[in-house]
Structures are given as C-alpha cells and as structure tokens.
Amino acid sequence: MFRRRIQQPVEIENNVKNEKLSTNINVNVSYTQSIMGRSDDLIIQRFSAATNNKLQLAISYIDGIVNSEVINSEVMERVLLGLKGSTLSQKVLNGPLEDFLVYCDLSVSQYRIVHQKQEMIDHLLIGNAILFIDGFSSAVAISVKAWEDRNVSKPDSQTVVRGPKDGFIETLRTNTSLIRRRIKSPKLRFITKTIGELTKTNVCIGYIDGIANDKIITELEARLDRINIDAVLESGNIEELIQDETASIFPTILNTERPDAACAGLLEGRVVVIIDGSPFVLILPSLFIQYIHASEDYYHRTHIAIAIRMLRVIALFLAIFTPSIYVALSTFHQEMIPSPLLVNLASQREGVPFPSILEAVVMLLAFEILHEAGIRMPRAVGSAISIVGALVLGEVAVQAGFVSSVMVIVVALTGICTFVIPAFSMAMPIRLIRFLFLIFSSLFGLIGVLFGTFLLIFHLCSLRSFGVPYMTPFGPFILQEQEDAILRLPLWRLIYRPLNIVQKDKIRQQNPRQAKPKPPKR
C-alpha cells in the first residue's frame, strides 16, 4: 500500500575537494570568483606590497559576516607596513607560507593556512578572510568573523520566577560560553561537527568527560555522522534525524532554551547538542518524567517543589483524561455520578442537540484552533482572539444551547492543564492523544479509556532514548531514582547522579553525611 520509492542519489564527480590551490594568484582569485558566481557580497581586493619584487596579494571575504575594520586596520595595513621595504629572498618565496608570514606582522588572534580549494571556500563562507599571496600554493584564512546577533535575553518559552534569566541565542559560540561560564571545569568538552551539504551548520556536542557515558557519546557521534542532508536550520532537524523511535508522537530528546537546564543535564551525565542558529539546545538521553520537571524545581524549597511536581502530575492526568472520562461517565456510567450532580448535569444537557462526544470533540477542536491562532497571530490582533474565544465560544455557545456549560468547564480545565506541563514538546502529544482517548471513551466507555491507557503505557514503556528506557524510573522501577522523579528530595539527599545514565563518576556529594545543613554546635 505504501511502497517506498527511494531515488538513488546521483553520484557527482567531485574533484574539487582535493584540488590544491594554485601558486598563481590570478588562478586562485578567478577560481574564487567563479565558485561564488555573481554574488555581490563577495569582496576581493588585490594589492601589491612594496617589497623588492612587488609582491602581489589579494584578500577576499564576504561582506557582512566579517569585521571589515579589523581587515583594514589589523590585516591589510599591517601586512603592507610589515612588508614595506623588506627584501624577500627566493628561499622565503619558495618556502612554506608559515615562514613568509613572519614578515607580515599579522596581529589577529587566529589564522590558519589552507592548502585546498574547497577548504579555502569553506573558510570564506564561515566568515574568515582569505589572504592570497602570489607564488604560494596555499592561502591564509584569518578569523575576522563578526555578524549581527541577538543579545543574550530572557528565554521566551521557558520562563521562571526564580532562577537565572538568561537564555541561549542563535550563535553557537555564545551558547557554549554560557555553559562554560557556569561549569568551570577542564572536563567540560565541546566537540563540533559540520552538518548540512549546503548550510554547513556547526553542531556542537557538549559533555563532561568522566561523567557522561562514553557509549552514549559514541552512539551520538555515529548518529550525527550518519546524517547526510542538505540543510540543518534548527535543532528540531537534528532531533528528528537522531531520535531512537520514529513512529511515536512522544519526544525522546529534550530541548531547552535555558543554560542552567543544559548545565543541570550535563552534570547529570547527559549530553547536550548545540546547533548554530538555534537557541534550543538538545539534551539527551531524556526520560518521560523530565518533561514535567522545570529547572525552578531545584531553586525552590523542597516541600514547595514536591507539591508543585505533584500538581503537575495531576494536571498531566487531567489534561489527558478529563474529556474522555466526562464523556464515558455521562454516556455510559451514569450510575457512577452522585445523584445531585447527575440531576444538575442532566439539566444542563436538556436542549443540547448534539451527543456528548460530538460536543466534546467540537469544543476541543475549537480550543485547539484558538490555541494555534494565538501562537501565530500578530500581537495587535490578540484582543480580538480572546474576545472571540472567551465570549463566542464560551458564553454565547452555552446561551445559545449549542453546548452544555459543563462541557465548557471540561474543555477549559483540560486546556489549562495542558499549559501546566513545562515542556512544550510534551504538551503537544498530550493534546493529540486526548482525541484518541475521546474516541475510545465514546465507543466503549471507561473500558475504552482503560484500553487506551494500556496502549499508552505499552507504547511509553517501549520507547528508548539513546538506549535508556523512556519510563525510567517507573518502568523499570528504580527506587533510588524516585527521589528526583515525582518527588524532589532536599539537595542534601540527592547524593547520586542518575544511575542508568552515568557509569563512572556517580556521586554528586562526596561526603553525604555532612551534606545536610546543621546549626553550629555550642
């Protein structure tokens, strides 16, 4: 029925990769021009130095992603001044480029000698300036990257009341610096790969050596290497390409906009993947329970944190089950509703022309549409949406007798509960499976709901995130890890890192007995 058709990729003869740069500066410059085509942000400046033999030089860069001031004052001026009047022997001109550069007096922090044409183009494209010198079969790639980016600001999707207010931005290096600033350990490692045939996106794997599980890093690297795609524009692209289970609506890789959450993940032995151009950092392996954790849980007092986590668990259940249980009870199991409530509900349903299930599906759909409209609409029309949503769909629908008021309550409760789940990527599958449960409940009542619950549990238990069972620590049950699952025991009780992820350095607090704060002895 669904037979796959995979087109065999056309093998492109690609000799460019290994082609060396020419010793003739004209060849190199025209090659650059021919590769870049008519793009007018490519700048090539040719100039000659006042040496004994009028040495020809050229600098090329892409305007907008380099700091042209640095190019002018620190590169061109210095090179020209350095070479001015110097006598270059044939030995230097025929020798390696490194020796020649001694004369140039470059004052930039970072440069690299490139030999191959492709390599040179790559450097050009990531914002380096290329310095060609006539007579050398190599060029200098000088790091002068500079482009406009956003300031580090509050994360939009994961706000907290208490906790650091900075968030990741679109620049990879800034993001790694946000993490590096928090974990000042030489064991923190960042390894960068370039993914995407056209986008050449830098993808950075971050982990703490000795805490993170080597197998997971190896597996992650293998999965990243397997990616052969033209473009990576967001971490979501990478997430989709490296996940364990493709046929699931549940996310198996957590994402965060918060450096503190990423650091907490690193310290638990997880691996982060930072993608250039995305403020969302991936954390893996991730467990189901992590999606109802918020970084704030660790900043509040433990009792409060436990209460709030329990609230979230309740909200999670309500978000999934409220509509389906209402439909099941009111159409199949009226005997389970207390009599006074039943009379009340029956009175509200008097005159409603649709069956409960249709009422529920329509109202939930309307809510989802409102939700979707709210995300993508321009700010200016926000009040219009809320008026239409609250008044027309809520009050007027009830007054007109299209829906019963209890259904509005049910849908509103469900909707609010969905927003309690801290991870947006988990809220979305919850919104989806609600409809599945509704269908089951309208067909078979509570038995259907139960059946759906079984299916859901089976599915969740079958998932894995980089080899770690998704439902840990509930299935498999690990008593040790209950302390930071639904509960959040005081920090002095959280002695160990998650056992199924970390394999070597398992202990967080070396002296557990002294971990608990005590008043001074008299």
Next chain:
Amino acid sequence: MKYKICLLWIICCMLTGCWSSNELNSLGLASAIAIDKQNNNYRLTVQTINPDEVAEQNRTSRTAVTTYSATEETIFEALRKLTEITPRKIYVAHLRIFVVSEEIAKEGINDVLDFISRDHELRTDFAIIVSTEDDAKSVLEIVAPLENIAADKLLSSIETAQNAWGSVQATYLDQLVEDILSEGKHPVLSGVAIKGNKEIGNQIDNVEQVRPTANLEYVGLAGFKKDKLMGWLDIDESMGYNFIADNINSTVFSIPCDEGKTVLEVLSNETKLTGKIQNGIPNINIHVETAVNIGETNCAIETTKLEYIKQLEKEASVYLENLMKSSINAAKNELQSDIFGFGSVIHRSDKKGWNKVKTTWDELFLETEEKFNIKIIVRGTGTIEDPLQSES
C-alpha cells in the same frame, strides 16, 4: 497487509457504534418507585425527576417530579410498559426510595425483592419503606416542601430522624435481603403515612403555603417475619428497638418528676448483646452504655449536687429498661418475630447451643429471657446549672 488489517480493525471499531450508551437528556431519572397491588397485578409507580426544575437554572413553575404508573402481572413488565407513557427510558440507578404498600408487605415482598436485587441497573443503597394508611402510589405524589423531590425528602427525613430522634430505621436493600435470608434475625422497615389532605398534596399549591396541607410522616417500624409484615411498633417501641439494635446516634427522652419532666439528650450510645442457651432457654444480656446531657428541665433539681445526678441516672436507666422491654414484648406478643437478631447473637456467642435450637428458633424466641445492664452517664448539664424557676 499489516496496514490493511489495522485499517479494517479500526473501521470495525467505528461500526459497533456506541453500544449501550445513553445521553443524559435521553434518560428519565427515577428517584422513587412505589409498588401497589391491584386485582392481583402489580401497579408500578415511578417518580421521575425533571432536571430543569431541580437545578439552579432554568426553573419554571412545573413540579420537580412527575409520576407514571403502569399495571402488569410482574414488576419488570410493568417497568417496560411504562415506556408507553414516558418520553424517555426510565433509569433506575439513582433510585433513593422504594415504597411497598402495606397490602403487599402482608402478603410477602419476596417477589418484589427478586426484581430489584436481580436487575443490574439498580444499586443497593436506596431505602425501602412501607406505606401505611394510603397506597404507595400516593406517597410519591406528595409535593414536598424544602426538598424538591419527594424521594429526597423521604430519604433525608428518614436519615435525619434516625440520627436525631431514633424512631425509624433506614433499611437499605442489601440489609433487607440479608435479614430475610438470615436465620437469626427478621427485618424491620420504616412506615410512612400521609398526614393531611392528599388531594391538595399532589399539587404545587401544597408548597405555596407556609404550613403544607399534606406532608409525609414516618410512623414507626414495621416488623417482618421473613418477608411478611407481622405488625407495627409504635414510636416508643421503635425507639426501644433502636436502642437494642444499637442504631441510636442521638435522641432525647424524658424522665417525669413531681413538677414536670427532665429531658435528657443522648450524646452517645453503645449497645452490646451477648447470649447463650441455658437449659434450653435462650438468655440474652443487653449491655447498654449511654452518655447523656441534661437538655431541658422544669424539675426542682440542683444539677450541681452529685446525688441528684445519681438519682437521675438511676431513673433514666429504669426508663430505658422499660422502653426496651416494651419493644421486646411487642415483638414477642404481636409480631412473634425476632426482629432484634437475638438468634444471630446466640449464633455468634454460643455456636453449639445455636445449632440445637436454630430449627425451632422462631418459637423459642418467645421464651427468651433478657437481662439488662444499663449504664447511664450524665456528661453535662448544658450551659446553665440549676433550673431558672428555682433561682427566681
């Protein structure tokens, strides 16, 4: 192939429709059922709720309940026949009250009980009562003040009376069936009667006046032998029954004195029964421990003096003993039925003795000897001490 099977399976699910599902507005919620006998047929009367008139919103001037009757040879047939006149299917899971007419009760209620305990829709938490004086149908047709639904009125009234007065007993289906099947106990049901003009009682006019023309009233307990009504206990005998059966939560009773009466409020009561067969005669020990409060008095007593209190305690225990004795006498002479469950008491405490007498227990019950051990403790005298008249 796998996909095709999956798809087929999903379609099959859809095709089943919503088996046995009912929308709330397609159900007639029955709050009470009454059963009368009419020319050897059962007349079933169902009181259904008009949800709109009970809920806070959308009230009109219609009554909160409507009754429908149907007559058939059997109860289930009558219930189904009701659909001829009701617009909706009668849903009986939320039944509160089941009224049986005195006539049926005298003939035996087994036939009635068979249906209500066999049908899966009925729960077992509704109270069963016997209508006396009038037929059961008219009990459901009284428009009740305070509670919109007559059945609610009956149920809450029986529960309040049991908790605060102690002259009735709310018997639920499971308990009734258990008592009928039990060898050492016979059931009791509360009786209800209409007081006032029942012609006006079934109109909404009844509740449009401060003093309702007609009202429903509990009139003591009906004693059964197996499933047959044997006779009635009056209010005092009913109260005595409840003391023996340990059904008393709180009640009041009065002790006469020269000037008038002292009313005692029962704060807590605990009755323990033990028994055994001695020389072929069953002996029952009734151990009552009651804490009371002086609730009202017009006697010349000094409540601060201990001897008055002791005197009061003694008089109260004599009163309670007489109350219980009158109840036992009524059971022996009029009902000839062991409604107290003395048989079960002996069964529990003297199993060997019970095995010898269980076949003839109903006759032997009449010869039971009771010993009373009553302990009354006056816990308090209320918020004032001596009676007002003695101070003035």
